[in-house]
Amino acid sequence: MPLLLLLALLLAPPMVRAQELAGHGGPVRALAVLAGGGLASAGFDQAVILWDPAAGQARRVMRWHAGALAALAALPDGGLASAGEEGRIALWPTGGAEIPSKVLEGHAGPVTALAVAADGGLASAGWDGTVRIWAADGTARVLQGHAGPAAALAWTPAGLASAGADGTVRLWETAGGRVLAEFGLPLNALAALPGGALAAGGADGFVRILQPGGTVREWAAGPSPVVALAVAPDGGRLAVASMGGSAALWSVADGRLLHGLDGPGLPLWSVVFAADGRSLWTGGQDRRVRRWDAATGAPLGPLAGAAEPAPPEGADAEGARVFRACSACHALGADAGPMAGPSLHRLFGRRMGSLPGYAYSPRLARGDITWTRETVADLFTRGPDVVTPGTRMPVQTVGEPGDLAALLRFLEVATR
Structure with missing residues (x-):
């Protein structure tokens, strides 16, 4: 474990350690809740960190990737998939390891999203505009249709859905996919809702709910681009994170704001509910993973970001x-x-x-x-x-x- 991380964990008071996890050397871009209650995070520092949330400690730091990371997905066997800038997808065993147990290659650019189906099938999306569904032998079914980077994925009862910079949401029933909706502006986030509906977050700060029948509801989540969405296990609440540094909990049924999360004011890149739905994790520009009460939106720990280091003596x-x-x-x-x-x-x-x-x-x-x-x-x-x-x-x-x-x-x- 790096010395600075060890010191941070030893010096932090117990309550802070349990609720605010510090260890990344760059913005936290992705989060995933693991089987058994663990938490994983990945960021611009090229590291994947496996956390023990109850103790507020990093169990393992994995530094295999050679580029900034953008996506994580928990695997059914307790393992983890990670991917990002370099275009490779690493599959990690339960508990992590020094090197991945398997590496999937094929994308011709950064991987922006990973998603795991109920049956364990893994899908990826990337800047090369392709969506890929991976087989157990490491081969992939390549799906092409987006006119630009594919940014987000979600598995639905009808199959795999994707959203991209071309403003479309596609359902991949065929090789070219079927366009479910076209909004004319980049889409950054996608989440599957109960009953086959989808939530999409875009560059205009709106959240749009796509019903299976084709109808669309929308609400303005804020003035900044929506970059991450997460659905509560009960399906009734949607967590929305934005580039403006805000996050909020919304009612899926009526688009009503339930609670705003009074964060540090820096861009948030990732959000995920705990498995029991009682708490919510966010990660962002300040390199922290933070925990919130999903019922009230209250912080479960201090919100003060890391203090800006003083300039070196004599520096401008x-x-x-x-x-x-x-x-x-x-x-x-x-x-x-x-x-x-x-x-x-x-x-x-x-x-x-x-x-x-x-x-x-x-x-x-x-x-x-x-x-x-x-x-x-x-x-x-x-x-x-x-x-x-x-x-x-x-x-x-x-x-x-x-x-x-x-x-x-x-x-x-x-x-x-």
């Missing part, structure tokens, strides 16, 4: 503010645990793609740029997609000259 304070957008993926110190991006320790003078132990994208592994004030400035002026095409780094620029200058001053001190 304004540059530290600009750097916050980078801190979700990059550490500054030499001893930080794995994150989605490589550590920036001793960045200046280092050749691109040369940090030992980090799995770089093929473009960065070429190592034909040395990081200096000028090359870092160029990266954030023109954007990583232009300077290093093919990189996995999110497209991010700093357009204000004063902000860019402050960021460079900060990095020169903070990365020494």
Whole structure:
């Protein structure tokens, strides 16, 4: 177990430890409740963590993936499936392991969603626009129809449903799938409801309920894109998480807001109900997994996010503010645990793609740029997609000259 994680668990008071789980080095992108009551989380730091929720402790941290993770699914035998940026799906045995028991390959881009059917069948969806249903021998039935990335999956009594960036919800009864609804804007989340209905969450902040007969109900969950949905075991409540940092519990029957969750105000990426339906877990930008009372929406533990670390002595304070957008993926110190991006320790003078132990994208592994004030400035002026095409780094620029200058001053001190 990493030293920082061990110290966090030892120093936290008992009630906090049981309700607020800290251990990820980047945003928490996916959650799954495991058979037997365990909890799994995965994030931008490329790690899968298996938790003992009652004790508030990590039972195992698995660092096999070579990219940020986006999807988890609990398997009927007590195992777990995980996938993300690198396009591979790892199947883990009960209790986890150093390496997966099986790896499924075939997607030509990041995997965005995993879903397990009642009979144990595993499905995946990805940026390559395909949906795949996997057989026990590792082969897949490839389903094509989305005009763009497929973002979400849900098994229904009628079969597998998917939603994507093309704004459609499809039911895969045939090779091309049948379009159940088309909303004209990207859809990010999908959940199966009792009676064969589906809930879909989109970029406009709306939740839409698709009935088997084709009728659609909708309500505005908020001004920010909906990125995750979860249905309570009783089927009557829907948890909705958004990029704006809010989460809420809604009545499925009438679209009535039951409770808002007063979170830390940072984007939430994942949400899941406990198996008994009495509590709810969320994960997001602040790297925490948090627990809530599903009946009242009350936090079961403190909500104070991790305190912003003080800038290193002599570092530019304004540059530290600009750097916050980078801190979700990059550490500054030499001893930080794995994150989605490589550590920036001793960045200046280092050749691109040369940090030992980090799995770089093929473009960065070429190592034909040395990081200096000028090359870092160029990266954030023109954007990583232009300077290093093919990189996995999110497209991010700093357009204000004063902000860019402050960021460079900060990095020169903070990365020494």
